[in-house]
Amino acid sequence: MTQITDMLDLLQQHKISDLRNILTTMEPADIAILVEEIPEEYVPLVFRILPKELAADCFVEMDPDVQESLIHAFSDKELREVLDELFLDDTVDIIEEMPANVVRRILKNTDPQTRQIINEVLKYPKDSAGSIMTIEYVDLRKNMTVEQAFKRIRAYAIDKETIYTCYVTDDARHLIGIVTARTLLLSDPNALIGDIMETNIIYVDTMEDKENVAKIFDKYDFLALPVVDREGRLVGIITVDDAMDVMQEENEEDFAKMAAMSPIEDSYFKTTVLHHAKNRILWLLVLMVSATLTGLIITNYQTAFAAYPLLIAFLPMLMDTGGNCGSQASTMIIRGMAIDDIGLGDFLKAWFKEIRIALIVGAALAAVNTARVMIMYQDLPLALATSLAMFCTVCIAKSLGVIMPMLAKRLKLDPAIMASPLITTIVDCCSVIIYFTVATKILNI
């Protein structure tokens, strides 16, 4: 916070070179955070103080609304300078967030060749590998020597997002090998790229789901992954930082879905109240209306709880515990599937596991419940009825926690929607039926 006040002081006193000295020592991500905090009128000024490359790096880190207002403040020449410094995947990211008039201005200020590539990348579906790749990589030929490769890297590295993995292509741009900078450094300068390159390459298709791309990075610890088109021609690469972003995004989406919400695309505070409400209301309505069914079932047993009003006191406990057991199981299964720890083929294995867990957990909860009821009401039939209902509810809840997410996956739906809220609603229904059936039998109502 003091940093912002310091910065404002320097701005107001026009100590531009002092400010510049401070800013150039900072990381782009930190400058972007500062810039978002200062009054809007100062933003273009601060931006113009920065050295060109740093300015571009900061620009990438800023929120879309700050980027937009900056673009409006830029002259065409300034805009061109910033765009020249950006990596292509970042330009595409920015374009995707901007309104049409800004997009037109951006495209107008990029050279025709870049514009064509941007338009290509924009065509890839939102969740595809193609949409997150960059086309700035170092490509080599197999008849080059290591020395020639270094020469090429030195000549082109400035514009490339990574130089630590180089890609070997043939005349038709087919990907035939990769060489890491480490291998190059450790090889004889006269060695041929074709002899030292790695030919067993893991790559993805442009249409591959970006979630799978993140999984590949997680599994193999890569720094970059090549992207090829249907003919096996290299079209781009994905770097580990973008894979990390995808991974975090997918996790946040799962968190939202598992709490019965549509995922938000922006930060919490940047998303409007109306948008938040819209993201939440659909599932609430569906679940509210579904819960009506449980209510209807209860009304069927009016005579039972008219005769024995205490029965109603156990409803919240049964329903909550059922919901909790179900959401424990479904969370385990949903996450297990998300990280490829559990597959559809493991259905019976997982179910058997949850049933055994349910037997232990159900017995323990039933025992504690029996003790509690005996202490509070000294009513053995009531204790038995509620404990038996509890035990059955736990078993059903854990089973549904396995069945529902795996069924969703089987139907090519996102398993994450089969989480706590939906499971709870279904378990409620079951537990009420079991409870009243058991209770009316045992208590002879």
Place this chain on the structure above:
Amino acid sequence: MTQITDMLDLLQQHKISDLRNILTTMEPADIAILVEEIPEEYVPLVFRILPKELAADCFVEMDPDVQESLIHAFSDKELREVLDELFLDDTVDIIEEMPANVVRRILKNTDPQTRQIINEVLKYPKDSAGSIMTIEYVDLRKNMTVEQAFKRIRAYAIDKETIYTCYVTDDARHLIGIVTARTLLLSDPNALIGDIMETNIIYVDTMEDKENVAKIFDKYDFLALPVVDREGRLVGIITVDDAMDVMQEENEEDFAKMAAMSPIEDSYFKTTVLHHAKNRILWLLVLMVSATLTGLIITNYQTAFAAYPLLIAFLPMLMDTGGNCGSQASTMIIRGMAIDDIGLGDFLKAWFKEIRIALIVGAALAAVNTARVMIMYQDLPLALATSLAMFCTVCIAKSLGVIMPMLAKRLKLDPAIMASPLITTIVDCCSVIIYFTVATKILNI
């Protein structure tokens, strides 16, 4: 799956060199998966077929129980060969998973110097930066030339986990700068490291929480991060692949906690039924006993629902909706805090936001409920009573969804425990009280 059958066929027909040819083209992570699927007696054989370096890479990727049985099968010489190939952070990871007798054998077979470093690293707390760092990095001096630096990298790179960021230290091992391989490649061979190194370095202390380390990687897109001791001396580095693992681990922990479970440390199927049950039962018991309170409150209103039995039919709907609204809000707040999007200082801002969302959502749900009750029962007072209770429940649930996680954070507890299950239990209590109070007033019971 065919791969496993192929592999078994080759093994049974003793076609060792064919098998070797196939395996050497594969990624270590994939070989490890294969090895875990084949019968145990073949594992040491397959392992011995692999070239030394690949064997070590596979070993790192295997599950701890496979590693343990392999270590038992190894001669001391074999064990030493594998350990020699491992990076130090991987050795430490393996040691942390092994029983004491295996640890002793591992330590016995490492050279004294490595053993000392391993013991140092093992002393760092489980969640600290020190526990996940590696000590294999390239260090340079500022009076070296770029050419000398390359010579040093070439001489030492084989043993180093990354050579893409080099660390410049002074005589007392203080970290004074970093140089990337990219900078080295783009600099004049005679340039001095001191002139081209970056001196504004982001680093962490050995005791820093590894969750913060992962956040730093996410924010700055680093490939490696230096770790220093209290005196600012460089002691190790953390690489991006380890940061990704930490990030995924922390997410899985949050998923588990938010579903009222203790996180499991192993995979779903590797964790025993008893262990799963133990991880789940505590919260279930706490929540079950807490739900008793809601039951007690309900019994207080026996006369009300004896006079108007239909009232009970609305309990599941109210309780479920309250729980869902609360868990939506708490998930947003918990995740917002986890990714540093929401801070404790934003409390009033977040609450105000949730209240406005609650007004919209509550009004919509109340309207739908009114319509439904009028259609089903043509009972306006009942419709008003339930809708008003619904509206109030939504507002309280959304408020608690903000208050509880932020209170937990304020008390230095993990906000993730204030998720759906706990919020639901608290909201249940509140909604029952509101419901019966409103209903008895409006319906004149």
